Amino acid sequence: AQRRPLQVLGQEYPSDDYSNLPSSILSRLAPRPVLPYTPSHPLTLLRNQIESHLSRSTAIRAPSPIVSTELNFGKLGFPEDHPGRSPTDTYYLNRTTCLRTHTSAHEVDVFSEGHDRWLLTADVYRRDEIDATHYPIFHQMEGACVLGLDAYEPGGQVERECEEMEAHLERAAIEIEDDVDVQEAGGWQAEHESDPAKLNAAKLSMRHLKATLNGLVLELFGARHAAEAASSPLRVRWISATFPFTSPSFEVEVLFRGKWLEILGCGVIKDRTLIEAKRPDRLGWAFGLGLERIAMVLYSIPDIRLFWSKDPRFLSQFSSAAEEPQTSKAEASVALEAGVSAAGGSVHAKPKLVTFRPYSKFPPCYKDVSFWLPSAPAPEGDKATFHENDLMEIVRDVASDLVEDVGLIDEFVHPKTNRKSKCYRINYRSMDRNLENDEVNAMHEKVTKRLIEELGIEIR
Ligand code: PHE
Numbered sequence: 226a227q228r229r230p231l232q233v234l235g236q237e238y239p240s241d242d243y244s245n246l247p248s249s250i251l252s253r254l255a256p257r258p259v260l261p262y263t264p265s266h267p268l269t270l271l272r273n274q275i276e277s278h279l280s281r282s283t284a285i286r287a288p289s290p291i292v293s294t295e296l297n298f299g300k301l302g303f304p305e306d307h308p309g310r311s312p313t314d315t316y317y318l319n320r321t322t323c324l325r326t327h328t329s330a331h332e333v334d335v336f337s338e339g340h341d342r343w344l345l346t347a348d349v350y351r352r353d354e355i356d357a358t359h360y361p362i363f364h365q366m367e368g369a370c371v372l373g374l375d376a377y378e379p380g381g382q383v384e385r386e387c388e389e390m391e392a393h394l395e396r397a398a399i400e401i402e403d404d405v406d407v408q409e410a411g412g413w414q415a416e417h418e419s420d421p422a423k424l425n426a427a428k429l430s431m432r433h434l435k436a437t438l439n440g441l442v443l444e445l446f447g448a449r450h451a452a453e454a455a456s457s458p459l460r461v462r463w464i465s466a467t468f469p470f471t472s473p474s475f476e477v478e479v480l481f482r483g484k485w486l487e488i489l490g491c492g493v494i495k496d497r498t499l500i501e502a503k504r505p506d507r508l509g510w511a512f513g514l515g516l517e518r519i520a521m522v523l524y525s526i527p528d529i530r531l532f533w534s535k536d537p538r539f540l541s542q543f544s545s546a547a548e549e550p551q552t553s554k555a556e557a558s559v560a561l562e563a564g565v566s567a568a569g570g571s572v573h574a575k576p577k578l579v580t581f582r583p584y585s586k587f588p589p590c591y592k593d594v595s596f597w598l599p600s601a602p603a604p605e606g607d608k609a610t611f612h613e614n615d616l617m618e619i620v621r622d623v624a625s626d627l628v629e630d631v632g633l634i635d636e637f638v639h640p641k642t643n644r645k646s647k648c649y650r651i652n653y654r655s656m657d658r659n660l661e662n663d664e665v666n667a668m669h670e671k672v673t674k675r676l677i678e679e680l681g682i683e684i685r
Contacts, residue, residue, distance in 0.1 A: 231318055234289060243317040247622040250316060250324070250350065253362060256289050258348045260532060261364050265544035267520045268364055268532060270579065271445075272346055275366060278444045279437070282368060283340055287331060287347030290324045297323055297330040300501050302469040313612045316350050316361075324350035328367035328513050329470060332494075335369075336502035341509075342370045346516075352614045356630040360529045361621065364516040370433070371494065371509030377426035383433050390436035398451065399443050402462040403435065410465035410473035416496040417508075426508045427493055431473065434491060434510035435463070442479050442488070449523060449578055450481065470495050471511065481522055489514035524581045528656060530626045531581075536657050538584045587659050589629060592669040595648040599681035611647075615680055620651055623671045629654040646685060 228240045234254055261268040276284045293299075294317075298310055308314065309326060316324040325331075328347045335343055345367045353359045376382040394401070407413060417427040442461050450459045460480040468474045471492025478485045491512030499507050517529055524543070526532070531539055598611045613633070620628050628651060635648040651672065653665050676682050 233291060233318060236291075238318040238322055241319045243312050243320045245312050245352075245618075246316050246318060246324075247618055249622045249625055250361060254290060254324075255348075258287055258290075258346055258364065260348070261346050261516060262286065265540045266532075267524050267526065267543045267579075267581075268516050270543055271516055271520050271523070272366065274445065275441065276344055278441060279344055279368060282342045282344045282370070285335065285340070285343055285345040287325075287328065287345055290348055290350060291318065291322060292325045292330050294321055294323050296333065297325050297327070300333045300498070301329055302495060302497055304469070307469070313614045314352050316352065326351050328365040329468075329511070331367065332369065332470070332498055332511060333502045336371065336499060336504050336507070341372060341507070344368045352618060354613070354631070355617050355620060355628055356632075357528045358518065358521065360517070360532075361618075363518075363529070365513050366516060367511065367513045369494070369509065369511040370430075370437070371499065371504065371507035373506055374422055374426055374508065377422075377429045377508070383429050387429070387432050387436050390440050394436065394439055394443065397443055397447065398458040399439065399447065400458040400460045401439055402460065405463050405465045405473075405475060407431075407473050410475055411467060411492070412472060414472050414493070414496055417493075423508060430493055430509050434493070434512070437510075438477055438489065438491060438512060442477065445519065445523065446479055446481055452578060453482070466490055466492070468492055470498050486518070486522060488519055524579050526581050527583060528629070530629075530656055533626060534656055536584075539581075542581055543579055587655055587657070589652050589654040590660055590662070590665045591650050591652045592665065593634065593648055593650050594669075594673055594676065595635070595646065595685040596676065596682040597685060598645045598647065599683075600642075600644055611680060611682070616649065616676065619675045619679060620672055623675065624651075624653060624668050627653055627655050627660065627668065 228244070231238045231240050231244065231246065233246070233251065234256055260266055261272045263269055276282075294310070297315075298307065303310060315326050318324075325347065327349055328345055331345055331347070335345060347365060347367075348362055349365050350362055352361060372383065377384075413424060413427055417423040439461055443459065447459055462478050462480075462485070464476045464478060466474040466476040468490060471494055474490070474492035476487055477489050477491065478487050480486075489512050491510060494509055494511050496505075499505060517532060520526060520532075521529065534540070617631060620631055630652045632650055632652075633647060634650045636646060638645050651669065653660060653668065673684060677684065
């Protein structure tokens with residue numbers, strides 16, 4: 226088959242067997258992230274709060290989401306067969322170019338530009354399931370701090386900052402569970418272990434990372450938690466994790482309204498990343514957090530599609546609180562990063578606690594689709610196996626923001642023919658208006674038609 230080149234954001238990209246960008250995504254691509262910079266937007270509110278808390282860091286607005294697979298994966302040490310690279314999970318323009326799947330894609334570039342302490346905000350893209358908390362475009366913030374070995378000397382900058390932040394955490398109503406064994410979290414890097422000064426710096430960097438992020442969690446959740454559950458401290462826990470570009474690596478969870486919520490991934494940056502960035506003299510940490518996930522719980526936003534709403538009933542609720550903080554830089558610096566603002570003796574006006582009041586929910590309308598999976602492998606090879614994300618993608622492409630969730634409700638294998646059957650329930654609902662029956666039927670018919678054509682399934 227003849228493949229036409231793709232035109233994306235004014236540039237042409239040859240397409241190949243990896244190209245899988247649907248029009249629903251294409252139409253939303255912008256040269257720079259938009260939502261977390263939109264006035265009165267909850268993501269703007271949250272980004273501002275994080276940037277003013279970590280005020281020692283330079284705030285960077287990410288460039289275009291189109292990146293080389295080298296930047297997104299290769300330079301960060303993702304092995305060739307890492308599942309994250311699969312076209313079932315990642316949007317590809319072609320084999321060498323994709324939409325960034327995480328803000329870490331910019332680590333190497335930002336370090337090589339000479340930034341040591343920074344926060345970068347970006348739109349990121351992942352093929353995934355459809356429900357109230359998943360959307361193929363979401364936003365992450367990456368934070369990092371890399372310093373020269375002298376900063377890690379006893380009594381030096383890092384140790385002083387640790388002491389300041391830890392003293393603040395001691396006084397705050399926060400309970401930190403951290404019994405992760407470094408070995409379990411990936412262990413110290415060989416490059417660090419072989420040099421006592423580096424090993425010492427890596428240990429201090431991990432302590433600095435923990436104090437910084439415990440302080441950030443306290444800043445984001447502390448006041449809200451205290452208002453709702455004054456008698457119990459805010460609980461945070463550290464869990465071991467694995468990322469190809471950090472070691473040791475961790476995930477941080479916070480207990481909020483009775484549920485453990487995973488809010489970020491982090492770790493001590495692998496030497497290879499800093500060598501790749503031509504900063505071999507630096508050592509430090511990085512973290513990446515998902516903005517929607519945090520905003521949804523903090524502001525009680527029930528559905529991730531609402532972030533894309535232009536409805537004034539949504540945006541107006543965040544308007545007064547979303548103003549840029551008026552704090553002067555000098556006032557903000559030391560005190561804020563050490564988290565003193567959250568201690569009660571506040572050094573600047575805290576953003577008020579915004580809670581979203583849902584406007585009327587419009588009725589849902591669900592349709593089921595039952596089908597047999599392709600029996601014999603199709604000639605194109607890959608298409609022969611059914612991937613749920615391909616189905617999700619087609620539903621998204623047809624119904625756009627009118628689909629609320631899609632779930633597998635039944636599956637079985639025919640005892641005689643051995644053929645596999647699946648049944649999915651597609652729940653259509655608009656956030657802003659009533660859907661007409663005819664409209665839903667037409668969408669569902671289109672979905673069914675494309676499932677047959679593109680996935681080779683057979684309707685039962
Ligand atoms: N990029 C990782 C993710 O999206 C998070 C991360 C960032 C982990 C920085 C470690 C360091 O899951």
